[in-house]
Each structure stands twice: as C-alpha cells, then as structure tokens.
Amino acid sequence: MADGSMPLREVRRLAWRAITAHRLRSVLTVLGVVVGIGSVIAFATFGASVQAEVVSQFQGTGASEIYVTPGGEDGGPPGEDFTRPAFTTHDVGELRDIEGVQAVVPRGIVPTSSVAFGGQTLARSRMTATTEAAFSETVLVSGRAFRAGADEIVVNEAAATLFERNLTVGSTVTVAFGDRTQNVTVVGIVSGTRGSVTPTFAGGTPRFYLPADPFYRTVVESPTLGVDQRAYPQVTVVATAGETESVKRAVEASLQADSDAAQLLPPDTEIGVRSRSDIVEGVQSVIDRITRFVTGVAVLSLIVGAFGIANIMLVSVTQRTREIGVMKAVGATNREVMALFLAESVTLSGAGALAGIPVGLGVGYAATRYAEVGFTIAVGWIGIAVGIGLVIGVVAGLYPAWRAARVDPIDALRYE
Amino acid sequence: METVPPQTAQVALDDVTKEYDLGGTVRALDGVDLTLEPDSYTAVMGPSGSGKSTLLNLVGALDTPTSGGVFVAGEEVSALSERDRARLRGTEVGFIFQTFNLMPRLTAVENTALPLVFAGWSPDRRRDRAADLLSRVGLGDRLDHQPNQLSGGQRQRVAIARALAADPSLVLADEPTGNVDTDTGADIMRLLDDLQADGNTVLLVTHERRIATHADRIVHLRDGQIERIEEP
Numbered sequence A: 001m002a003d004g005s006m007p008l009r010e011v012r013r014l015a016w017r018a019i020t021a022h023r024l025r026s027v028l029t030v031l032g033v034v035v036g037i038g039s040v041i042a043f044a045t046f047g048a049s050v051q052a053e054v055v056s057q058f059q060g061t062g063a064s065e066i067y068v069t070p071g072g073e074d075g076g077p078p079g080e081d082f083t084r085p086a087f088t089t090h091d092v093g094e095l096r097d098i099e100g101v102q103a104v105v106p107r108g109i110v111p112t113s114s115v116a117f118g119g120q121t122l123a124r125s126r127m128t129a130t131t132e133a134a135f136s137e138t139v140l141v142s143g144r145a146f147r148a149g150a151d152e153i154v155v156n157e158a159a160a161t162l163f164e165r166n167l168t169v170g171s172t173v174t175v176a177f178g179d180r181t182q183n184v185t186v187v188g189i190v191s192g193t194r195g196s197v198t199p200t201f202a203g204g205t206p207r208f209y210l211p212a213d214p215f216y217r218t219v220v221e222s223p224t225l226g227v228d229q230r231a232y233p234q235v236t237v238v239a240t241a242g243e244t245e246s247v248k249r250a251v252e253a254s255l256q257a258d259s260d261a262a263q264l265l266p267p268d269t270e271i272g273v274r275s276r277s278d279i280v281e282g283v284q285s286v287i288d289r290i291t292r293f294v295t296g297v298a299v300l301s302l303i304v305g306a307f308g309i310a311n312i313m314l315v316s317v318t319q320r321t322r323e324i325g326v327m328k329a330v331g332a333t334n335r336e337v338m339a340l341f342l343a344e345s346v347t348l349s350g351a352g353a354l355a356g357i358p359v360g361l362g363v364g365y366a367a368t369r370y371a372e373v374g375f376t377i378a379v380g381w382i383g384i385a386v387g388i389g390l391v392i393g394v395v396a397g398l399y400p401a402w403r404a405a406r407v408d409p410i411d412a413l414r415y416e
Numbered sequence B: 001m002e003t004v005p006p007q008t009a010q011v012a013l014d015d016v017t018k019e020y021d022l023g024g025t026v027r028a029l030d031g032v033d034l035t036l037e038p039d040s041y042t043a044v045m046g047p048s049g050s051g052k053s054t055l056l057n058l059v060g061a062l063d064t065p066t067s068g069g070v071f072v073a074g075e076e077v078s079a080l081s082e083r084d085r086a087r088l089r090g091t092e093v094g095f096i097f098q099t100f101n102l103m104p105r106l107t108a109v110e111n112t113a114l115p116l117v118f119a120g121w122s123p124d125r126r127r128d129r130a131a132d133l134l135s136r137v138g139l140g141d142r143l144d145h146q147p148n149q150l151s152g153g154q155r156q157r158v159a160i161a162r163a164l165a166a167d168p169s170l171v172l173a174d175e176p177t178g179n180v181d182t183d184t185g186a187d188i189m190r191l192l193d194d195l196q197a198d199g200n201t202v203l204l205v206t207h208e209r210r211i212a213t214h215a216d217r218i219v220h221l222r223d224g225q226i227e228r229i230e231e232p
C-alpha cells in the first residue's frame, strides 16, 4: 500500500472543485483582486506612457546642445546662483575656441516695462538678450537674425500674434526700459531658438529677443582681463554632431580651470554643465518617482482585495468544518488540509491577478487616449503585480488555512 | 478480564480514561480495558451518553485518551505524531458514521476514493478501486452520482465502500443503521457481516439489540465503564 502523501496535482484539483462549487462567490472575491491589480497596472502603464511621451518631446531636437549654468548640478533644483551673471564675454570666447564647438549662445535678461505696436501697449517685464548665434536656419520662420549693435528685435511666433495687428518683418515696435523708450525693428520671426532648454510643448509662450549689444547692460569686471564685460547667467554650447560628450568634458575643464565664472562665483558653487541627455534623465527620474508613488497608492487597494479573500476563506472554513473532519478521518494530515485551503486562496488571487492584467492595460490605454499621449506598457510592473497577487493569496489564506488545519475532527463530525 | 499483549491484538485498550473539560469535568470513559482480536466482530451497546462514540473515536485514532493506553495495529496512538496518526487512520481504519459524512460535491466514486487521495494513489488506480467497491455494495450504476442524488441507504453504502477503500484491517461503525429504514438497515448489516467474513475486525456501536446480535460479542457500557461483556 502506498504511504505517499497527496501530490500537488491533487491539492490543485480539490481546491479547484471547492472554488467552482461557489461560482458567484468566487467570482466576486476574484473581482476584488482584479480591481487592485488592475489599478496598479493602469497607473503604472499611464506613468510609463507619460514618461515616454515627455522624454520624446525633450529628445526631439538639440541632441548636441550643452547647457551651462551656475549651480544646479545633477539635475537637482538650481539654487539662487542659478540666475547669477557669471559668464563673461571672455568666457564665451574661450568656449567658442574649443574644438568641436559650432556655436556658443549666451542668454541674459533685459528688464523692460512694456512693448507697444500699432497704438497698443502691452506690459512686459523682461526680454531675452542673446547673440545672433541663437538663430539657426532651422528656427527662422521669416526674416533674418538681428545684427549686433543694431536697434533690431527677433520675436517668436507666439509674440508675433500678441498684438491686434500681427507683427511682421519690418514692423517697428517701441520697447520701454523703465522711463526710457526705444524703437526697434522686427527683423525675424522664429519658431524657437537654438540652445533653449524649453521642450517643444512650451512653445506657446511669447518671447522677444534683443541683441546683447547694445541692450544687455549687466556687466562685471572680468578677473582675467581686468576690464568691464557683459556677463550672462546662462550659456548654451552647440557641439558638432556626435561630439557632444567630448565637447562637454572640454567645456567642464575650461570652466573649472581659470574662467571668469569660476573666479566670480562663490568658491563652493559648482558650474552645471548638462547635455540634453542629462536633462532627459533628470526629467525621467522625476516622472519615475511620481509614477512609483501613485502606483504604490494603488497597491494599497490590493489590500482590500486581500481582505476579501481572507474573509471568504474564513467563511469557507466555517462552512466546511464537517468536510475537514471527514478528510481528517480518512487520513488527511494537518499539513494537507492547510495546503488545500492555501491552494484555494492562491488560485483565487492568481486568477484575479491574471484577469487584472488586461483590465489594467485597458484602463491605462483609455487614460493615454484621454491625455493624448502615446501608449507604453510597463512590463516590469505587470510582473510585480502578478507577484503581489500570488503573495496576497498566500498571506490572506494563511490564517484561514491554519484554522482549517487545526479543526478537531471529533468536533467537526459532531457539528450539525 | 484479561489483557491480551498489545502486539497480538488488533486493538487493545489499557485502563483508558477520557475526560472532557467544559467548565466541570465530564468523564466520558472511566478505566476501560478492552481487546479486539483480529477478525473479531464486536458490538458496543449502552444508553445515550454512556461513552460509546468516545470509545470508537479513541480506537479510530481520531482522539487520544486522557490516561491509559490505546494500541491499534501494534502502535500506541498517544505516542504517534499528528502526521502518523493521520496515516494510521488512512490506512488501518475505516469509519462508517450514522450521518454518512460524505463530501457533498464529490461523486460516489470520488467519495469512495477519498482515503486513497491522501494515501497517494494515482487517479486511475483510485477510480478502478472505487468502482469495484461500489459495485460490490450494489451501486455499480451510481458511480458518478453526487450524494444529494442518492437515497439514505445508498449514501450509507457509499460510506461503507469508502471505509473499505484503503483495505483497512479495522472497520468502525457508529450507529450505521440509525438514519435508514429497517429494510435498508438489514442490507447494511449484511454488508458488515460480509466484512468480517473477509477478514476485517469490526467494531459496531448501536443501541438496538437486534443489530447488536450480529456481533460475536456485545460490550455493555454505562457511565463510561464496561458493565458486562456478553457472548451470545
């Protein structure tokens, strides 16, 4: 006579019989898990989709651009040094001389009070000062870049439509700097600028660009040359295609050595030198953290599903006390009884996890349609969700199964 | 009454006492000595509450005594682990209950084969064995019926088939005719008589003298003690 114990296949078969005996009850219990797993997957999918979308927006152009700012290294939030004008014309020239550099675009802020055109005056607190290097052929919609030293202005498309009458190349606008006013001629309309960190979806903000010479008046004494020079808070270096990384290292070396910026900034300020891919990584990690948080909250809803399983399993143990007694009377050990009930709860939660995957993907897909972003599947989270589902089955089933194993067969068989 | 050495007897009870604690102490069995020889047929009679079912549960290794020794197939039940006691029940003992105690959602064949599941038999062997036993108790045409599709007498016959599935040496029946009519009861008693003829040791609890006389010996219990043993 075989003195084996019950094989796993039999455990599964008997557990399945118990589940199908109460179809409606089992389905409702499974639904609790479906909702939990489904929301985890839906949130994770949506997060991954938004991340992929944003990253693709940032990656669109400017793969060869390197952004230089005081402070704010490692993608962390820039400190107050962020706006400190530290990069002098001398520094810009030094950067321009690095091998593989196509252009160096300095950017500064010109404080203004208003801008007027065609009898209409609009309040305007600042305009961007830069050099003609900011305007490549690809960003120019019409006209040309301004010339240094000229009373000229370049505007973006949003700014061109700001007034009742649209600005065109040749229009004259009046800019007020405090109590002084100055007429400037619109010479170009652009879709953006080279060397702006702003992603394409922020292109709707009106922007006015003035030539640093003569409008940018922020000057410091260059420690290297000992004369007053224009100083900018931000510089973009455009590298020759494919040389971004080597140029980035050269820029770092040049700035750390004996640039004006290194001498002007407080000693412990780092100069941030970031390529487009550094910034993409930063954005990616922020969205990733948000997604993990929200998905973590959804994991909590799984706990509700776990309670549902624990509840139904306890009911089941009570209802089947007599059956447990019978099984023990015909030779079932406590461990085998426990295995039967655990298999039942793991089957319920496993079924919930499996059904939760398409539900979660469906809801996640609908959310991406609604938010008008592309659909990306978070494969890792699907694995995690299924894993959590099975763990829930074990955890929720453990106590009921232990209760079942402890049933006293004598009491159970007397139970009416 | 002489105590037979536990090794040779099928079942031996040595000064067995069983107490239940429910606020006060209930002494269900009080110093019982009893041996069941292999291939013997013993009936236990006594008024309600005299300890008949308690005795049966101890012999069937479903429970352990408060004091004294219960030996089944040479093993002292109290000394066995929970796991070994379960195996002993599964392989050496077959239970027949007054209320049948079938699994409601399993078919006749599956109910009959249940002890074999825990003994690790393969599904095919189980089914063959169960079908064979069911035809022996006259249910060859009811193999795939569930308990609620069977009459009381048919259910009890499934329970008898189940008790025999693992070919145990000891069959224990607690009021097996208590829930069936007289004719069906007679059928069931014939099956039990056959069991003894096949070499099984049978212990039968009843309070009907007519049923008890099927046995070779009648043990009379009163207040947890053996009042007398009758050998008709």
Ligand SMILES: Nc1ncnc2c1ncn2[C@@H]1O[C@H](COP(=O)(O)OP(=O)(O)OP(=O)(O)O)[C@@H](O)[C@H]1O
Pocket (backbone or CB within 6 Å): A410, A411, B020, B021, B022, B026, B027, B028, B046, B047, B048, B049, B050, B051, B052, B053, B054, B055, B207
């Ligand atoms: N699990 C238990 N817990 C507490 N007391 C119990 C338990 N089982 C039996 N008893 C008590 O032990 C005594 C003997 O009970 P037992 O079931 O053995 O009687 P019985 O002879 O089988 O009676 P009946 O003919 O009514 O079935 C009774 O007083 C009963 O109340």
Ligand SMILES: [Mg+2]
Pocket (backbone or CB within 6 Å): B052, B053, B054, B174
């Ligand atoms: Mg009884």
